[in-house]
Amino acid sequence: MITVKCFARYRALLGFSELRLPLAPTLGDLLADPRFADLPKDALLALNQSFADRTAPLTEGDEVALMPPVSGG
Template identity: 85%
Template sequence: MITVKCFARYRALLGFSDLELPTPATLGELLADPRFATLPKDALLAVNQSFADRTTPLKDGDEVALMPPVSGG
């Protein structure tokens, strides 16, 4: 199993803050799940607290974080 954590406005957008799912082969396969259909393409992705892209492999016990892009000045 992997744990998916949503931060900031993605909690309301996706309807959960934490979710446990069976382990897919890659982050892209995870995000192909219909529960993530409304996730914007510019979402920041992390696996085990390191930024990742959709080709990142996943393994049992990983933690995936979904975060909105940040801006500031």
């Protein structure tokens, strides 16, 4: 299983703060699930607390975080 955590406005957008899903080969494959259809393409992705891209391979027990882009000064 993979744990997916949503932060900030993505909680309301996707309708959950944490979700457990079956293992997928890559982060992109996981995000192809219809539950992520509303996730913007510019979402920041983290895998086990390190930024990752959609090609990152997944293994059992991984934690994925979905975060909106951040700006500030």
